[in-house]
Amino acid sequence: MxxxxxxxxxxxxxxxxxxxxxxxxxxxxxxxxxxxxxxxxxxxxxxxxxxxxxxxxxxxxxxxxxxxxxxxxxxxxxxxxxxxxxxxxxDPRVALRAQPLTPDERDSVAARLARMDRVTPWTAATLALIDARPGVRAPDLAAELGRETLPFKRDVRKLKELGLTESLEVGYRLSPRGESYLRGGA
The missing domain is CATH 3.10.400.10 (Sulfate adenylyltransferase)
Known part of the structure; x- marks a missing residue:
């Protein structure tokens, strides 16, 4: 609704x-x-x-x-x-994206991302692109990855569910949790 x-x-x-x-x-x-x-x-x-x-x-x-x-x-x-x-x-995702990753949570997130990548790998490239280009419109990010906008946005929402990204007025950015995951920290 x-x-x-x-x-x-x-x-x-x-x-x-x-x-x-x-x-x-x-x-x-x-x-x-x-x-x-x-x-x-x-x-x-x-x-x-x-x-x-x-x-x-x-x-x-x-x-x-x-x-x-x-x-x-x-x-x-x-x-x-x-x-x-x-x-x-x-929204519980707000608190989640600020929580630091424990080693167990990091392993759990990595396993979930691996399942998402099972058919076509996309999670690492999407996280890296959002990290490099925060605040960029979704259609522009999708085009950089050679993807359609709507499936790209749907996939970013999956990352948001894990607390790794957050939406901005325009575009996205990594959350502190997403930055920690991408940089390999716990």
């Missing part, structure tokens, strides 16, 4: 507590936790609602006017779902 930055900011501030979507069936369930730019956002409820039943308070809870919310929902087809949302803490 994609959430615009203004919505995320409202969730973080406690002003926005829900979103509305037109989906044939719910795409999230209560308990779903999404990693976002503001940290974790948790889905606390999902319920089907009728557009005609929406009131100004519903729209305000979604950070909109009733007129704007109805106009937005008029563009789609299918049932309307109210998704209850709450800020649920910091």
């Amino acid at each position: 994609l959430l615009r930055q203004e919505t995320l900011d409202g969730i973080a501030a406690g002003r926005i507590t829900c979103a509305f979507r037109r989906w044939e069936r719910p795409r999230v369930v209560p308990g779903t936790r999404m990693r976002t730019r503001i940290g974790l956002v948790e889905v606390t409820g999902v319920s089907r609602v009728g557009v005609s039943a929406l009131r100004a308070a519903d729209a305000a809870a979604a950070g909109q006017t009733l007129k704007d919310l109805r106009a937005l929902l008029a563009r789609g087809t299918g049932p309307v779902w109210r998704i209850e949302l709450v800020a649920a803490g910091e």
